[in-house]
Amino acid sequence: MALSIYNSLAREKQIFEPVRPGRVHMYVCGPTVYNDAHLGHGKTYVNFDIIVRYLRYLGFQVLYVQNITDVGHILDSGEDRILKGAQREQMQPMQLVEHYTRRYFADMDRLNVLRPDISPRATGHIPEMLEWIQRLIDGGHAYVADGSVYFDVSSWESYGKLSGRRLEEAQTGTRVQLADDKRAPEDFALWRKAEPEHIMRWNSPWGVGYPGWHIECTVMSTKYLGQPFDIHGGGVENKFPHHESEIAQAEAAHGEGYARYWVHNGMLMIRGEEMHKSLGNFISLEAAFERWDPMAIRFFILQSHYRGPLDLTEESLDAAARGLERLYGTVRAVRRQLESAPAGEASPETLQMLDTARNAFEASMDDDFGTPGAIAALFDLSRATNVQLGTGLTQGDLMAIDGAFKRLAGDVLGVLPDELGESDAPELSRGLIELLIETRRNLRAARAFDLADQVRDGLGALGVQLQDGPEGTSWTIG
């Protein structure tokens, strides 16, 4: 079955066909690094991480570019987030940017988000932006006004094709409240004249200034991925005006065909509302990690479809964490049993079971990266495996099952660490736990259940859970 992707530009799912056979060039709008990353960033970059991972699983050679926005952007209010952040933290702008860039990557690492192949910074591409803007001016799609340069939206007929938004002619004749040199309110800035107090500034043919918000993505994606490239991703809230403007300025300079597939992911909600500092429901990833395992957060994100909104509550995250633990339980049991299993090849039944799971997993992923269905396939495999576990599986069987989990839950979904639980514990702890388990076994044999339970409860209070099975007692740290 072929991979299909929902293309925002076409408003429908389409069979994915890369520009270059076997290769995928993909760009995703990155963060503005002026503050700590929050759960919303987590959702977005986990969503796109899955796309990259699955494309690689399918055998594509993926080149993944995600920018770092380190230029303060023009706000009509005159504020600039990076400058504000720098003032707040008593840092130079570039120092602030460096600080938060590092923290961003550290957070993403914990969520097991693979790093992009290229993380270009806006400030490193000013010359390319100047060139691009000049090309737009030369082509009659941009104009200079008092040291600033604006894209002339009226010069580009297909403006609005992504967002389905038509320009409101009603405003054209009215007086623009904002002190602007724009000819039309919908025109957007490519280059902005710097006020004297603006620290981040560069020389340009039009005077000292700084780049507009949309131009960096167009310039950097094209520079590293060519034009056209395959996939351009970002949050839905960027569809307009950001992505719409990107398309216009890209195609006005280089002709139709900027990015083939536009992929937008849904927002993360906190108890039904968008996360906002002003709403008091802002949760940084760092804070979330104190309460939940990063893997559980990742798993929670993947249990809903990337395109939909995801409503987060404490209960729903707790529920996801318990579900993930169920999957881990199976993998642990498989690995434990491997230590004492008889040699032998994987049986046809086992291979059949894995085939079924893999087919269901791929069918769901092929349908616009349906991670919820893929996870359901893993739960089905988990149950089937648990049933088989008591039937004398061979080393071949167990290795095949473990391999499937590693591939699907580990490589593709990224929710299965290489090591689970027990082996993480320091050697001394492991020795002590084993010793206590042995003692408890003797107590039980002597039918001294009170003392045996005391040992179990005591370990439980320390976070060590015991499970009695037909082949002895196993333990996990949770």
Place this chain on the structure above:
RNA sequence: GGCGACGUAGCCAAGUGGAUAAGGCAGGGGUCUGCAAAACCCCCAUCAUCGGUUCGAACCCGAUCGUCGCCUCCA
């Protein structure tokens, strides 16, 4: 006001025209166990409301109610 998305069990969340509406969490009943946990088995929804289209709709169309997003920076 304009554009758009959504409303599926106690909760989270798939499914978007066809035979019993995925999966997880929680809950109930069992099996196993000294007990517990884990695991396994069984049970738990007619898809916001109303009206259409169709042999057939949660899935298509219309209306209504409700929630949310974008239209200004935002992942």
